[in-house]
Amino acid sequence: METxxxxxxxxxxxxxxxxxxxxxxxxxxxxxxxxxxLEVDYTQKAVTMQCSFSTxxxxxxxxxxxxxxxxxxxxxxxxxxxxxxxxxKFTLANLAQNQVSLTVNRLAFNDSAxxxxxxxxxxxxxxxxxxxxxxxxxxxxxxxALSKELQSLLTALLSLLSIYVTGVFVYFIVLTKSKSNxxxxxxxxxxxxxxxxxxxxxxxxxxxxxxxxxxxxxQPQEKDNxxxxxxxxxxxxxx
Numbered sequence: 001m002e003t004x005x006x007x008x009x010x011x012x013x014x015x016x017x018x019x020x021x022x023x024x025x026x027x028x029x030x031x032x033x034x035x036x037x038l039e040v041d042y043t044q045k046a047v048t049m050q051c052s053f054s055t056x057x058x059x060x061x062x063x064x065x066x067x068x069x070x071x072x073x074x075x076x077x078x079x080x081x082x083x084x085x086x087x088x089k090f091t092l093a094n095l096a097q098n099q100v101s102l103t104v105n106r107l108a109f110n111d112s113a114x115x116x117x118x119x120x121x122x123x124x125x126x127x128x129x130x131x132x133x134x135x136x137x138x139x140x141x142x143x144x145a146l147s148k149e150l151q152s153l154l155t156a157l158l159s160l161l162s163i164y165v166t167g168v169f170v171y172f173i174v175l176t177k178s179k180s181n182x183x184x185x186x187x188x189x190x191x192x193x194x195x196x197x198x199x200x201x202x203x204x205x206x207x208x209x210x211x212x213x214x215x216x217x218x219q220p221q222e223k224d225n226x227x228x229x230x231x232x233x234x235x236x237x238x239x
Contacts, residue, residue: 028055
């Protein structure tokens with residue numbers, strides 16, 4: 001892209017020099033406008049590029065239109081002889097008072113290039129009386145152009161597909177959140193059950209420990225009572 005821009009700058013300088021020598025009325029100003037790009041199918045027999053211009057303070061005469069092409073090779077000057085014959089590779093035409101066109105016949109892949117339109121008033125010495133447009137980038141494709149009906153159909157299908165994908169995505173998010181909440185709830189219930197079972201086990205263990213401790217404390221007391229009861233009669237038997 002940088003190489004193309006540099007080439008357009010160099011070509012613009014060359015074109016200004018060419019336009020300067022086209023002819024030698026003051027305060028004449030010309031401005032030129034071109035479409036920036038144009039894509040066509042290689043099956044087309046010809047393609048036409050338009051060039052519009054406006055003038056201010058210029059002579060009441062038809063200006064000279066010049067076309068240049070900047071492709072893979074060196075810049076080319078097109079239609080220096082007028083190119084009015086349809087059998088020529090290029091054809092020039094005046095479409096309206098301030099509009100001209102260049103038609104490329106017998107379209108080929110190597111016709112892809114930057115086409116620059118130049119407008120000049122030969123009788124004016126003003127530098128602004130000779131101007132070039134920004135250039136039209138012509139791209140010749142090797143695939144057939146789609147019809148408007150097919151393009152509309154593809155656009156509708158893409159829109160439906162986008163809506164479907166969005167719906168599936170939303171459903172997946174909702175389902176994932178629902179499963180996550182269910183699992184979290186189940187984990188909470190299981191945890192509560194485990195805690196409840198552990199608490200019951202601890203209570204049973206504590207109760208068993210308490211009973212055993214009480215039984216252990218009662219056995220020495222019973223032995224002491226038995227011993228004292230056995231010795232009491234002997235005391236009374238002594239004279």
